[in-house]
Amino acid sequence: MKKLVQKIVLISGDSDFVPASKLARVEGIIFTLDPMGNHIREDLKEHIDYLTTRLPQFKQQ
DSSP states (O other): OTTTOSEEEEOOOOGGGHHHHHHHHHTTOEEEEOOTTOOOOHHHHTTOSEEOOOOGGGSOO
16 A cells, blocks of 8 residues: 555545554554544544644634
8 A cells, every 4th residue: 555655635524534643653644634624533633643624613723
């Protein structure tokens, strides 16, 4: 997988993506999550590299 991609940006907060995010990090792929202002579970948080959003109302000042 790591020869095909260098970064993954997931726009979701669904914990169903925990196995995918964990595999990506094991393979050395940078994994960024944008939950669009929604709460994300801790088990997903521990397997991402970056947490961000493009929604202005949820950006920290």
